[in-house]
Amino acid sequence: MRTLSFLLAGLLILAAFVLLARLFSANYPAAMTWATTIFVTLWFGIAAFNMWIGIDQAGYSFGEELPIFLLIFGVPAALSAFLRWKVL
Template identity: 75%
Template sequence: MRTLLFLAAGLLLLAAFVLLARLFSANYPAAAGWATAAFVALWFVVAAANLWVGVVKAGYSVTEELPILLLIFGLPAAAALLLRWKVL
């Protein structure tokens, strides 16, 4: 359930970054690139923090948490790159 909540949060955060990119793109043409890069960097920090909490607080090993990190980071990041390529 926690993984689904993180995925939903990532997609909502992506929507906010896309909205900001669309708002600023009229005056600042590079806004889409900056928004995509900022989202991917921020989301990696959030996903890495989730891995750290899983290892330190919940007692999972890094090898158990690594696939979750890849899922939590990979899906929203791939969606951001796809949106940047097709929409923005």
């Protein structure tokens, strides 16, 4: 359930960044590039912090947490790259 919550949070944060980039793109053409870069950096930090909590507090090993980290980070990051490349 926690993984699903993090995935949903990542997608909602991505939606906010895309919305802001669309609002600023009329005056600042590179807004989507900046939004994608900032989102991926921010989301990597959040996902890494979640992984650290899983290792430190929950007692999982690095090998057990790595696939969850890749899922939590990878899905929103890949979607942001796809949106930057194809849609926007």
